[in-house]
Amino acid sequence: MENLLLQALSGLASASSLFLVASGLTVIFGVSRVVNFAHGSLYMLGAYLAFTLVTQLPRGHLGFWGGVVGAAIIVGLIGVVVEVLLLRRIYRAPELFQLLATFGVVLIVQDLALMTWGAQDLLGPRAPGLRGSTEILGLRFPLYELFLIGVGPVVLGLLWLLFHRTRWGTLVRAATQDREMVGALGVNQRMLFTSVFFLGSLLAGLGGALQLPRESVNLHMDLSIITEAFVVVVVGGLGSLSGAALAALLIGELHAFGILVLPKITLVLVFLVMALVLVVRPHGLLGKPEAAARGGQGSAAPLIGPAPPALRRLGLAALAVAVLLPPFLGDYALSVLTEMAILVLFAASLHLIMGPGGMASFGHAAYFGLGAYGAALAGQWLGAPMLAGLALAPLAAGIFGLVFGFFCVRLSGVYAAMLTLAFAQIAWSVAFQWVELTGGDNGILGVWPDRWAAPKLVYYYLALVLCLGATLLLRRVIHAPFGYALRAQRDSTLRAEAIGIDAFRIRWLGFGLAAAAAGIAGGLFAYAKGSVFPTYMDIPRSVDALLMVLLGGVHTLSGPIVGALALTGLQEQLVRITDYWRLVLGSIIVLLVLFFPQGLAGAARARWEARHGDA
């Protein structure tokens, strides 16, 4: 009983902190329609800056609270810089581009923080005056936690006043619904957006700074908080402040009691709730359906035509190299090439969803990982030989793809991206927390190919044949009637249904097919590495997939192939030449989104067509 009370209180404290971060995220989304991945990075910066300020300023109340508030304000200003330099330019871009661009910022901030504060965890001082604990109904409870419990409602109240009792707030609420109209009434949207970003970032910074007395400051704070904040914001309803408060409460308590009741599945639980809410209420608890794209989204995507002859020749040349060169290469180079072949298929499978399918997936790594785990588990528990494992991989991934896809393909835009992310996180948490089955963080080791395929060269050719075959198959699918139906429903669901296409079924099958293809890639990857880990389906890997597709360009078939090769090549090189490869990669992502929104292959193709005047 007592334990329950303590648990409830500590749940409230977490809810409060979560609300600070989530409120900033949801306010920013409401106005700009940008899902800001970098929000977690701002939170982390808040904690680091507070650490520096608090330890540099004189001790005592002024030093501590001055440091916390100072950190929040600095983070607010950093948010302004990000908005002005980056986000302002991509407000009209598709959601996935925005997510990707802000993920680029995440990478950049990670390395900048590493450079500035180093890799070790930092422990901040406790809050003066709130060091001890107090008695509640005969139980000892830390004062600082109690203070945090109070902060949430106070901030909620202040935000409410700000949004309902000031002209600025009225303008922001109006812009949340129809920013173009607000502009036509003479309001400078740029100033408005920038000020909203300042507020949202400040809240993230404050949330981070207030963690200082609670936990150590480290470089993983960004991704762990952003996934939770996403959950809160999506469960509450994107853009809804009261929704965020409600959801923060729900998730905070879920965590607190989940640990008591089901310590093994706390992570899964949170994402399960998110998935459930999105399935039952696609716009979150208190969210509203998005108004039909007001001043958003560009025009319909161009049709995919056959590759120009030069590109075709280039492709054949690359293929010749891929077939003829390897016998002369060493083991390391062969591993790299094997991985490239696998990632080409992985990228091509995501491309099917995003390009012709016109759907958003922010959790494609789930199917890659499910394929890998399917193969590895079959080997470990059933003693299945490699070929059986490789056959099982697409089956496992495909089945889960159909199950998850059944829900995902009903949603669109940000909500679809978030639901795919939720499912991916569920898969990831199961792999991470179901230690008995999956070995948890330690993964499953000893997933080696059968003896005949053990030589690296043989395995490479096996991977090449399977990946190339599957990729060509996907290509065929795109040009088959199924592919036309897929594109028809992307361009206009109404028109597609009018000519007798069952849009839902087509999307669903497309999703399942892509998942199965990703599963093949995952299975091959498992045997290539000899092991599987939960990281095979974590967020960074989903981002890798997106990056490969967008790097190459969504609107060409060669895009994902070029993208996969470019990204693996790039990462390979970067890791070798610099410790700060994230900084470089992040900057490349940002520049890419800003200057080559149609991707490398897309840009090359546009040039080619411009030069040769073929339409």
Place this chain on the structure above:
Amino acid sequence: MLSVSGLSAYYGRAQILDDVALEVGAGEVVVLLGRNGAGKSTTMKAIMGLVPPAAGSVRFDGAEIAGREPFEIARRGLGYVPEERRIFTELSVLENLEVGRRPATAALRPWTPERLFALFPSLGSMQDRPGGRMSGGEQQMLTIARTLMGNPKLILLDEPSEGLAPVIIERMAEAIRALKAEGLSILLSEQNLHFAQAVSDRATIIEKGRIRWSGTIPELLAADEVREQYLSV
């Protein structure tokens, strides 16, 4: 006051406006007539900068405004009342007016919520009602009132009679005449000739993105073949 010439505009690759020209003098009400899809709304959006003009000139109050951003154009005293009304449904009537509020610059009498409630009495009785819970006619009045709060010198009024009951249309016509009496210039777009002729001084006819005819209202009423060719019955 407003002088448009050579204006063209595109949606993607489709050319919607081609060499559009029109004039609105100070204190004048000019109606842009045309069938569905003729390009009336696009003309207004292009003037307002909501659709970027591809070519041509838009001069307002002595300055070139083509290529400027909508908020700058609004600040110069050009008000826009969209066809779809675009009321902020979450905001109350008073808050909707607040969003439109801008300091008075014109020589015209500045607008206040009180004066607007006198012009549109039904709004006055629902000041705290959310915009989403108003009838179509009430929303139409609110969208006009909201734009007037910016104290514009000229307003672009896109099909204000669309979808309204005859009684409400009659009241709308009175309001427009009252605005004209205040000295406000108005560019109106309409399909409803009956309504248009009751409030306008001059008419310009657009069809497939091109201006086909311009003249005074009496001239239009005399030109049967023009009406038959360009305006649906």
